[in-house]
Amino acid sequence: MKQNYDFKIEKIKNLSPEEIILRKKNLALFYQTGFPNKKDEDWKFSDLNSILGKNFNNISNNDFFPKERGFKKINEFEHNFISLLNGKLISTNFSYEEKNKISLDNFDYKNEPFLENKNSLYFLNNALATGGFLLEISKNYKLKKPLVIYNNFSNSLKETIVNYKNSIILNENSELNLINYINNSSKENFMVNILENIKIKKDSSLNNILINNSKCNCYFYKYLKSDLEKNSNFENYLLSSGLKFNKLDIEINLNEENSKSSVFSALNLMNSEHQEIKTRINHNTPHCHSYQKVKNVLNHESKGIYQGKIFVKNIAQKTDAYQLSKALILNDAAEFDAKPELEIYADDVKCSHGSTSGSIDLNSIHYLKSRGIPEKEAYQMLINGFLCEVLEKLSDGKIKNFLKEKLERQINGY
Amino acid sequence: MKTENLNKNNKDYKYGFTTDVENIRSPKGLSEETIRFISNIKKEPKWMLEWRLKAFKRLKVLKEPDWQKPKYPKINYQNLYYYSAPKSASEKPKSLDEIDPKILETYKKLGIPLVEQKRLNGIAVDAVFDSVSVATTFKDELTKKGIIFCSISEAIQNHPELVKKYLGSVIPLSDHYFATLNSAVFTDGSFVYIPPNTKCPMELSTYFRINASETGQFERTLIIADKGSYVSYLEGCTAPMRDENQLHAANVELIALDDAEIKYSTVQNWYPGDEKGIGGIYNFVTKRGACKGKNSKISWTQVETGSAITWKYPSCILQGDNSVGEFYSIAITNNFQKADTGTKMIHLGKNTKSKIISKGISAGNADNMYRGLVEIKNKAINSRNYTQCDSLLMGNKCGAHTIPYIKNNNASSTIEHEATTTKINEEQLYYCNQRGLDQEEAVSLIVNGFCKEVLQQLPMEFAVEAQKLVAISLEGSVG
Numbered sequence: 077m078k079q080n081y082d083f084k085i086e087k088i089k090n091l092s093p094e095e096i097i098l099r100k101k102n103l104a105l106f107y108q109t110g111f112p113n114k115k116d117e118d119w120k121f122s123d124l125n126s127i128l129g130k131n132f133n134n135i136s137n138n139d140f141f142p143k144e145r146g147f148k149k150i151n152e153f154e155h156n157f158i159s160l161l162n163g164k165l166i167s168t169n170f171s172y173e174e175k176n177k178i179s180l181d182n183f184d185y186k187n188e189p190f191l192e193n194k195n196s197l198y199f200l201n202n203a204l205a206t207g208g209f210l211l212e213i214s215k216n217y218k219l220k221k222p223l224v225i226y227n228n229f230s231n232s233l234k235e236t237i238v239n240y241k242n243s244i245i246l247n248e249n250s251e252l253n254l255i256n257y258i259n260n261s262s263k264e265n266f267m268v269n270i271l272e273n274i275k276i277k278k279d280s281s282l283n284n285i286l287i288n289n290s291k292c293n294c295y296f297y298k299y300l301k302s303d304l305e306k307n308s309n310f311e312n313y314l315l316s317s318g319l320k321f322n323k324l325d326i327e328i329n330l331n332e333e334n335s336k337s338s339v340f341s342a343l344n345l346m347n348s349e350h351q352e353i354k355t356r357i358n359h360n361t362p363h364c365h366s367y368q369k370v371k372n373v374l375n376h377e378s379k380g381i382y383q384g385k386i387f388v389k390n391i392a393q394k395t396d397a398y399q400l401s402k403a404l405i406l407n408d409a410a411e412f413d414a415k416p417e418l419e420i421y422a423d424d425v426k427c428s429h430g431s432t433s434g435s436i437d438l439n440s441i442h443y444l445k446s447r448g449i450p451e452k453e454a455y456q457m458l459i460n461g462f463l464c465e466v467l468e469k470l471s472d473g474k475i476k477n478f479l480k481e482k483l484e485r486q487i488n489g490y
Numbered sequence: 491m492k493t494e495n496l497n498k499n500n501k502d503y504k505y506g507f508t509t510d511v512e513n514i515r516s517p518k519g520l521s522e523e524t525i526r527f528i529s530n531i532k533k534e535p536k537w538m539l540e541w542r543l544k545a546f547k548r549l550k551v552l553k554e555p556d557w558q559k560p561k562y563p564k565i566n567y568q569n570l571y572y573y574s575a576p577k578s579a580s581e582k583p584k585s586l587d588e589i590d591p592k593i594l595e596t597y598k599k600l601g602i603p604l605v606e607q608k609r610l611n612g613i614a615v616d617a618v619f620d621s622v623s624v625a626t627t628f629k630d631e632l633t634k635k636g637i638i639f640c641s642i643s644e645a646i647q648n649h650p651e652l653v654k655k656y657l658g659s660v661i662p663l664s665d666h667y668f669a670t671l672n673s674a675v676f677t678d679g680s681f682v683y684i685p686p687n688t689k690c691p692m693e694l695s696t697y698f699r700i701n702a703s704e705t706g707q708f709e710r711t712l713i714i715a716d717k718g719s720y721v722s723y724l725e726g727c728t729a730p731m732r733d734e735n736q737l738h739a740a741n742v743e744l745i746a747l748d749d750a751e752i753k754y755s756t757v758q759n760w761y762p763g764d765e766k767g768i769g770g771i772y773n774f775v776t777k778r779g780a781c782k783g784k785n786s787k788i789s790w791t792q793v794e795t796g797s798a799i800t801w802k803y804p805s806c807i808l809q810g811d812n813s814v815g816e817f818y819s820i821a822i823t824n825n826f827q828k829a830d831t832g833t834k835m836i837h838l839g840k841n842t843k844s845k846i847i848s849k850g851i852s853a854g855n856a857d858n859m860y861r862g863l864v865e866i867k868n869k870a871i872n873s874r875n876y877t878q879c880d881s882l883l884m885g886n887k888c889g890a891h892t893i894p895y896i897k898n899n900n901a902s903s904t905i906e907h908e909a910t911t912t913k914i915n916e917e918q919l920y921y922c923n924q925r926g927l928d929q930e931e932a933v934s935l936i937v938n939g940f941c942k943e944v945l946q947q948l949p950m951e952f953a954v955e956a957q958k959l960v961a962i963s964l965e966g967s968v969g
Contacts, residue, residue, distance in 0.1 A: 411899045418881075418909060420883065422883070423883035423884060423885055426912065427910070428909060431905070435904070
């Protein structure tokens with residue numbers, strides 16, 4: 077192991093003695109294995125330990141929260157926002173909404189139970205997390221404007237890790253369009269480790285979008301656990317290109333009938349970017365739907381990974397589950413790995429998956445070139461068409477256009 | 491007779507019978523002594539013993555794998571006999587008349603074409619009873635063509651240069667626990683060598699049978715197809731009723747040189763345990779083929795209906811440019827059977843192609859799993875893979891799982907993978923019922939249709955047997 081750990085719980089302020097004991101326990105659990113490596117089946121294709129070893133000399137937990145400076149905001153559409161700096165909640169704006177319908181607070185480390193995911197990053201997060209938020213939407217309230225969460229990271233984070241937890245609750249019959257916006261442009265290497273818990277109650281609907289603003293030297297990990305109740309809907313759009321390393325570990329529990337979930341992802345990876353989408357969809361009751369479409373374009377020596385699992389419990393009859401991963405490999409040094417997994421115990425179900433990987437269709441390139449389009453542009457057009465398709469189901473036109481534009485920028489280079 | 495009682499109690503298992511033959515046994519347990527005993531009784535040369543001991547040394551540091559889905563009670567390797575041979579085999583029989591009549595009777599029940607069906611079927615049979623090959627037919631005809639088809643023990647005596655060169659070249663000594671265990675204690679198996687530019691005139695076939703109780707069966711098969719040759723090899727197994735779990739850890743190595751083709755077909759019907767999941771064979775087999783030469787081809791076809799636990803991944807290493815690997819599989823699990831099977835296709839050479847068709851059928855409380863790897867390495871440009879794995883579930887107590895690992899490491903290769911999980915179409919069932927077929931016949935018909943793509947790949951003699959097996963395996967699964 078190349079990198080040296082310098083994790084100090086003492087850096088965290090205002091902890092009760094019990095909390096300190098609990099955090100120390102978690103840190104000890106982390107030290108047992110260190111960062112996940114390829115011997116761990118879930119990390120088989122992403123050996124984080126060796127990736128960090130190559131890119132970090134040492135790593136410590138962040139305790140520096142600089143004064144707020146003006147961060148770039150989205151101008152393309154009107155929105156509410158929550159602004160985080162290095163994980164810490166610094167400002168909010170819900171001017172478009174009714175005040176008493178939304179509650180927002182700092183994450184409550186004393187009363188909020190920890191999520192159950194047994195990998196070492198989870199223990200590390202338990203040991204070191206500070207900041208984060210707790211968001212709750214009231215019953216029967218549908219937000220008028222989308223909510224953007226600015227995840228800002230300062231330039232001072234060199235060789236540190238930022239840990240925080242978020243919790244989002246949508247009460248009955250509520251609706252939210254959420255955009256997680258990763259904002260950093262520094263060249264310094266740092267890591268982010270987020271645990272997020274989402275509860276979507278009866279008849280509610282959540283659109284969860286993740287987008288990375290610019291190329292950065294960030295090593296990102298997010299574990300998202302969600303529980304869905306009756307008739308609820310949970311849609312995910314993942315556009316995280318530009319992060320040096322990214323692993324999105326998404327668990328969706330379809331706990332009551334007629335709940336729906338989907339995961340869409342469009343990634344255009346450059347240079348030595350390494351990104352993984354890992355999903356686990358648990359169909360725990362009958363009549364639930366899940367849909368996944370993951371698309372990757374791999375340039376240079378980048379690596380894209382999709383590990384998707386559909387689990388269908390024996391009582392979950394009439395399940396409809398679908399998984400598709402497609403990859404375009406544009407360079408011999410690039411790599412695409414997939415592990416689309418089905419584990420099914422009920423017989424009256426419709427479950428399928430497909431996975432393809434290959435090069436771009438040269439006939440199409442030739443066709444475009446023969447119409448006078450330069451080769452580079454022809455490639456960009458085809459890649460654009462390939463990736464933008466995953467946004468088709470998005471209902472909000474403004475957000476869709478905004479994302480399309482971002483995606484184009486990711487494709488054409490920043 | 492005890493045997494008859496067993497048969498009465500367990501009518502469901504068509505091939506459940508045992509033959510009383512006195513056995514010569516090795517000392518109980520796994521030790522250097524046992525290995526020396528096996529090597530000695532087989533009159534093996536020194537290099538072979540050393541090879542075995544090297545494997546045994548390696549085995550001591552290896553750990554039994556535990557990542558598989560079907561779990562099983564810990565095997566006490568010191569409680570097994572590693573060698574047992576029918577006594578009459580110590581004086582090698584020269585013709586069928588010399589063979590123990592009881593053994594012949596067993597073969598008859600199994601339908602092995604040793605006597606009357608010999609010529610009709612045109613199959614040369616190297617029948618393995620327990621661990622020593624007892625009779626080899628059609629030898630003359632094969633010898634004329636220069637084809638070597640004998641037991642591996644004979645090959646070690648008579649063709650040491652070939653065995654030395656190829657044994658362990660595809661499955662190395664230190665591969666994994668069960669393969670290494672096999673290398674240390676293998677007792678017998680088949681050896682095939684097809685000389686250059688020769689097409690083997692008949693399908694070669696070996697029937698394996700576990701007989702003596704508490705005897706792990708460690709077969710070793712080595713097939714070499716020299717430049718421009720072709721061979722089709724059939725392997726089929728049936729086993730008698732047993733209460734105690736028996737371990738079967740065979741190793742099969744295939745080597746195809748330039749322009750050669752090997753077709754390896756298996757029908758596996760070891761004892762699956764009773765309706766409550768008691769007993770049954772553990773079938774932990776390592777099968778691997780290397781397409782060493784240019785334009786070579788290896789094709790695996792398997793019909794897996796038996797065993798309490800089937801755990802194997804017949805694989806192809808596509809080293810030669812333009813080489814082709816194929817894997818066709820039907821795995822049927824019923825009652826408490828468990829199967830964790832699939833394949834590995836490792837593309838190393840340019841323009842290599844592979845195709846995987848896997849059909850899993852799960853009924854009762856069974857668990858059926860496809861686990862496979864397709865890996866196209868950086869230098870294997872212009873390679874292609876197509877994978878299709880379909881699962882059929884009957885009832886909500888059984889499980890079907892698909893775990894493919896897909897790795898594509900260059901821009902000019904294409905991998906396509908698709909998988910589906912469904913149940914038997916009720917409209918099709920209704921249609922069959924309407925035409926006067928009862929439920930079970932209808933299911934058997936539909937399932938046979940579901941498996942058609944794989945059944946088509948089997949040689950004629952096997953195809954008939956396999957279709958019957960599919961029907962028998964699913965008896966009692968529809969209610």
